[in-house]
Structures are given as C-alpha cells and as structure tokens.
Amino acid sequence: MNFRQRKTIQQYFGPNANHYLSPTFQIQSNEIENIWLNVVNGHLQTGNNLRLVIFGEAPLSLAQYFYNNYPNTFLSGIKAYYNNNGLTHNGNQIIQANFLDFLIARGVLLFDLFNYPFPSNFYKKHFEVFIDENAVGSKLNLITPLFNHDTKFVFRYKMLFQTNDKRMLHHLNAFNSHFHRFDLNGTGNPHSIYNAERPVQIINPLVIPFL
Numbered sequence: 488m489n490f491r492q493r494k495t496i497q498q499y500f501g502p503n504a505n506h507y508l509s510p511t512f513q514i515q516s517n518e519i520e521n522i523w524l525n526v527v528n529g530h531l532q533t534g535n536n537l538r539l540v541i542f543g544e545a546p547l548s549l550a551q552y553f554y555n556n557y558p559n560t561f562l563s564g565i566k567a568y569y570n571n572n573g574l575t576h577n578g579n580q581i582i583q584a585n586f587l588d589f590l591i592a593r594g595v596l597l598f599d600l601f602n603y604p605f606p607s608n609f610y611k612k613h614f615e616v617f618i619d620e621n622a623v624g625s626k627l628n629l630i631t632p633l634f635n636h637d638t639k640f641v642f643r644y645k646m647l648f649q650t651n652d653k654r655m656l657h658h659l660n661a662f663n664s665h666f667h668r669f670d671l672n673g674t675g676n677p678h679s680i681y682n683a684e685r686p687v688q689i690i691n692p693l694v695i696p697f698l
Contacts, residue, residue: 543643564688
C-alpha cells in the first residue's frame with residue numbers, strides 16, 4: 488500500500504485500522520489473488536471461451552470469498568435460474584458443492600476490481616484511492632485469451648457504474664479495448680446482473696443470454 492492508502496485506512500477505521508495495516512491482512516489479500524488465479528487456470532484448462540465476466544468490488548474477507556467455497560448468496564439468483572431452467576453439472580442439480588466447477592464449465596467468471604477485502608461502505612467512499620488501473624489491466628490481459636466475439640461484461644452492483652457521481656468504473660483506461668463488451672443491448676451502456684435483490688434476486692433479462 489502507498490502512503491495515501493495507509494492514511495485513508497487510519498482515518499476511516501480509527502482504532503481498528505491496525506488490522507487492515509497488518510502483514511496478516513496483506514497475506515490474506517495475496518491469498519485471495521492466488522485463489523482467483525487458480526480459478527482462471529481452471530478456465531484456461533477447459534479450452535472454452537468466457538461467456539460472461541462479472542465485475543465486483545472485493546470480498547469482505549478471505550474467509551468470505553466466493554471462490555474460497557464460502558456459501559455466499561450474492562449469486563443465488565443465478566444458481567436458481569440455472570436450476571429452474573434444467574441446467575445441470577454432470578447430470579446433477581447445481582448446489583453449493585458443485586457451483587464453482589459449474590461456473591468454470593459454463594464460462595462465467597467473477598472479477599474483483601479492488602485488491603483488498605475492505606467493507607463495501609469503505610469502497611463507496613474511497614474507491615478512487617484504491618482502484619489500481621495497472622492491476623485491473625494485468626488481470627484483464629491474463630483472461631483476454633478466454634474472450635471471443637460474444638464475451639460480455641456486467642457489473643455486480645449498479646453503484647459501480649453510476650453516472651451521478653464519480654463511480655464510472657467502466658471508463659477505466661484498462662477497459663478501453665473491451666468497452667464494447669459492456670453493451671448488452673446496443674445502447675452502449677453498462678448493466679448490472681440484477682434488476683432487484685430484495686426480497687428476491689431478479690436477474691436482468693439482458694444478462695440471461697450470456698449465462
């Protein structure tokens with residue numbers, strides 16, 4: 488972390504800042520990255536192209552990382568869609584135990600835009616301090632061999648591309664050569680996975696063809 492990032496952490500978290508400035512926190516952040524790299528290798532080994540890349544912020548912690556087999560509910564709407572439409576993994580209903588392998592086989596990849604597992608409210612306020620375009624670009628370059636003409640990009644949350652404030656992450660320079668992948672309906676605009684999340688998750692119908 489650079490000086491500005493460390494100062495931001497100290498000001499935001501106060502007495503709890505030591506956890507986020509500790510070597511343990513950095514080690515956990517690195518482990519999250521390593522797990523993601525293993526998932527990418529799993530995609531590369533299939534020889535299949537990616538259908539959909541879902542951009543989110545970052546997990547809340549290593550223990551709560553989706554790719555660390557944490558039973559997170561934020562893709563439960565997508566899992567329900569697969570099951571309701573008769574999709575299976577090796578003939579079995581899609582459950583938590585096989586969901587990660589199914590997503591690899593299906594060509595759906597989660598992509599964290601930030602390097603550190605901070606709370607979402609922290610990124611809402613300080614995203615510009617922690618967005619690392621070089622890191623995003625490096626991760627994109629790593630998965631670019633998995634893209635074809637039909638590969639699409641979507642955001643997990645609308646707040647990641649809101650136009651009423653500075654959060655317009657689809658305009659990162661790292662996305663310049665991929666900007667067209669955010670366009671699901673010819674309008675040139677980015678989209679989020681869900682139209683609603685409570686009381687139930689309602690999938691954006693524009694995303695369904697790419698699931």
